[in-house]
Amino acid sequence: MSDASHTPPLRGAVGILANPRAGGDVRRLAARASSSTLESKRNQVTRVAVGARAAGVRKVYIARDPMRVAVGALENLALDLEVEVLDVGAEHTAEDTHRATLAMRSAGCGALAVLGGDGTNRIVARAWPEAFVVPISTGTNNVFPRMVEATIAGAAAGLVAADRLDGAEVSRPAKQIQLDRADGARDIALIDAGLFVDDIVGNLMPVEPSKIRSVVLARAEPAAVGLSPIGGLLEPSGEDDDFGVVVTCTAHDGGGRPLLVPISPGLYRTVHVAAARRVALDEPITLDGPGVLAFDGDREIALAPGEKAVLRVTRGGPNVISVERALRLAAERGLYLDRGPFHDGHGILPECC
DSSP states (O other): OOOGGGSOOOOOEEEEEEOTTTTOSGGGGGSOOOOOOHHHHHHHHHHHHHHHHHHTOOEEEEEOOTTOHHHHHHTTOOSSOEEEEEOOOOOSSHHHHHHHHHHHHHHTOSEEEEESOHHHHHHHHHHOTTOEEEEEOOSSSOSSSBOOOHHHHHHHHHHHHTTSSOGGGSEEEOOEEEEEETTSOEEEESSEEEEESSOOTTOOSOOOGGGEEEEEESOBOTTSOSSHHHHHTTSOBOTTOSEEEEEEEEOTTSOOEEEEEEEETTEEEEEEEEEEEEEETTOOEEEESSEEEEETTEEEEEEOTTOEEEEEEESOSOEEEOHHHHHHHHHHTTTTTTOOOEEOSSOEESSOO
């Protein structure tokens, strides 16, 4: 039994980033992906806050958004928790997440709980590469965020933010794909970077397999959907493996071996693979235009004929907190013993939560 007098003081702050647009774009209409409602996101935000408070957090930061996801979740929550709303001038664009991340960094958040998909987490990683994050999936076609119960995700973030656990012992820097262009521009992807032909920047529909020419993967997951299993079904590479995978593809009439891939939830398509191999961390991979570069599913950069892009798989991403390890260490160290009553909005409870 731990002595209550040795319980660390309650301190630290968690930032809760909830993308109201995550889990609801047009790509779901072209497959069988589930959608995440605003009410579902609000419920998740509430549970994250409850879990963080039970872990020892006194304060959470949220960002004001046009759909009032986070504000609506916490404005009437009768919990002994200070909630600070950051007004980042949200306009319902990807820049909202970028500005909110920077604001939470400036506020000194000890950890972030991010509700969104691969694209949302990519924005967070670009804005704050050193952040301690718990990525929480709000859809069915993501690889980077976890399908984890929001209460426990909030608890893991809270344990780190309140300094009750050392973030370094319960997290590891994520792999990512770093892009360097000839003009000096730089960008990242957390899971996959693809080169597509006969496509356009901004296209949100699932990619036609015959248009895929190259796929660079930080994580090649056989139990995922999207571009990741194109490599995962040939050369698996998980989050703990210190290598990536690059796959070269062809048109249907261009040779290559046919590979049946779940390109989107409920949608299998045949991809023709010419070659697949592992790549060491920091090994340069050159892709040649013409084509469109897509990062974690978002088509963003057009390469002109003859233009080159150099990509590397690195371990320079954000520090992803292992929810399982955090809660296991909390159990082994008795961090939830002798904590006293807890107020969850329905009265004082003799037991936590």
